[in-house]
Amino acid sequence: QVQLVESGGELVQPGGSLRLSCTAFGFTFSDYPMSWVRQAPGKGLEWVASINSYGDDLRYIDSVKGRFTISRDNAKNTLGLQMNSLKSEDTARYYCVNRWFSMYSPPSKNSGSWGQGTQVTVSS
Secondary structure (H helix, E strand, C coil): CCCCEEEECCCEECCCCCCEEEECCCCCCCHHEEEEEEECCCCCCCEEEEECCCCCCEEEEEHHHEEEEECCCCCCCCEEECCCCHHHEEEEEEEEECCCCCCCCCCCCCCCEEEEEEEEEEEC
């Protein structure tokens, strides 16, 4: 059974940092590209970042470039998202998904397997 478990979200002040993690179960993690997707309150799904199966092709939405870093450890079946210089507009529930998304291939809950998400709140 495919399962993705996110962790690391919490309340943080603007300008702060967080590291999100996602642990994968039930599929061959190293065969799949992975993505982080977020959903702010009352808004739709927003693609944040994607990484290919080898970990050498990284893509980001413009609003997080230079602040967020996606990474993976295929030996540990884990996906990471280092988030620095956090802003209030980064407040959202963050999901990891075993699909490649981009600006041209937006996320859909019908595509891939999704975790339950982890809540990130940026507020003073």
